[in-house]
Amino acid sequence: KGYASEAVAAFSDWGKREFGIREIYGVVDSENHASIKVLENAGFRFVRDDVEGEFGKDRCRKIYVK
Structure with missing residues (x-):
């Protein structure tokens, strides 16, 4: 457990260190609780909710940053 x-x-730490990336964003479906937990356990912090329209159906996404 916890490999992801x-x-x-x-x-994400490697990308920041090796390439000088200041912020890395993670975008997940708001109903994908496993992926949300992965980002939070990896040190990402919640920024905001976002809505994306797809084929006439709005999807709520969560935006995280590290």
Whole structure:
């Protein structure tokens, strides 16, 4: 357990360190609780909710940043 969070944390830290990336964003469907937990466990913080229209159906997304 926790492999996804470890991988996301390591990859995002590597990108920031090696390429000078200041912020990395994670965008997940608001109903995908497992992915939300992965981002939070990897050190991302919630920024805002966003709505995206897709084929006439609005989807709520959560935006995270690290």
